[in-house]
Amino acid sequence: MHVHHLLNNNSIANKFIAQLRDTKIQQDRMRFRKNIERLGEILSYELSNKLQYTTRDITTPLGIAKVDLPANEIVICSILRAGIPLHNGILNYFDDAENSFISAYRHHPNEDEEFEIKVEYLASPSINGKTLILADPMLATGRSFVNVMQALKQMGTPKEIHLVAVIGAEEGLKLLDEEFPQNTHLWIAAIDPKLDHRGYIVPGLGDAGDLCFGTKKQH
Ligand SMILES: O=P(O)(O)OC[C@H]1O[C@H](OP(=O)(O)OP(=O)(O)O)[C@H](O)[C@@H]1O
Ligand SMILES: O=c1cc[nH]c(=O)[nH]1
Numbered sequence: 001m002h003v004h005h006l007l008n009n010n011s012i013a014n015k016f017i018a019q020l021r022d023t024k025i026q027q028d029r030m031r032f033r034k035n036i037e038r039l040g041e042i043l044s045y046e047l048s049n050k051l052q053y054t055t056r057d058i059t060t061p062l063g064i065a066k067v068d069l070p071a072n073e074i075v076i077c078s079i080l081r082a083g084i085p086l087h088n089g090i091l092n093y094f095d096d097a098e099n100s101f102i103s104a105y106r107h108h109p110n111e112d113e114e115f116e117i118k119v120e121y122l123a124s125p126s127i128n129g130k131t132l133i134l135a136d137p138m139l140a141t142g143r144s145f146v147n148v149m150q151a152l153k154q155m156g157t158p159k160e161i162h163l164v165a166v167i168g169a170e171e172g173l174k175l176l177d178e179e180f181p182q183n184t185h186l187w188i189a190a191i192d193p194k195l196d197h198r199g200y201i202v203p204g205l206g207d208a209g210d211l212c213f214g215t216k217k218q219h
């Protein structure tokens, strides 16, 4: 897997990530969602460097301009819930992409910290032979990305896979490296060192789904 780490170079993205992490600023849900969306746009711009381009003639009022344009058939798939604002950001740039939504949540069968990832809802076009952009702001253990990809296999085999995340833990990156094809790209804003005993990223930002949309009842 090829890892593209946005924070390797300083940019305005640092500010958006800082605001996502900040315990006070992150309470403003609209700003929280907007910052995820803005990072989706920035990561999409970076990702666009790896697309395939074909030259097209564009008629201007004064002549013909030759422009290289992305030729990929893109499907953006995001993981509910926290993937929604990231999806919006990616779709702002790849506005003619097809769209796919899949759910994944942590189910705790017992009272302890063990959990399994439940994937229950999938609405998707065929991804066969297409460029799949799979988006989720949080990459903790990596099990959501892996289980979701397993479920997406029924929709075909993509030509290439781009994973997009905002914050990832080293452990999650390692699992994706083992489980995804070698030519997969991971576009990620920040990489954190560890997970806590509940599988939350440290220092991370907390629960991204709740910060976007409010708490949910456990079931
Ligand atoms: O890498 P993993 O260990 O699988 O964890 C990451 C997952 O956890 C979060 O979702 P969550 O289960 O909190 O659902 P939510 O977005 O509905 O809150 C996040 O959006 C990822 O989907
Ligand atoms: O740190 C984490 C881990 C999983 N899900 C989140 O929202 N945050």
Ligand SMILES: [Mg+2]
Binding pocket: 082, 207, 208, 209, 210
């Ligand atoms: Mg959550």
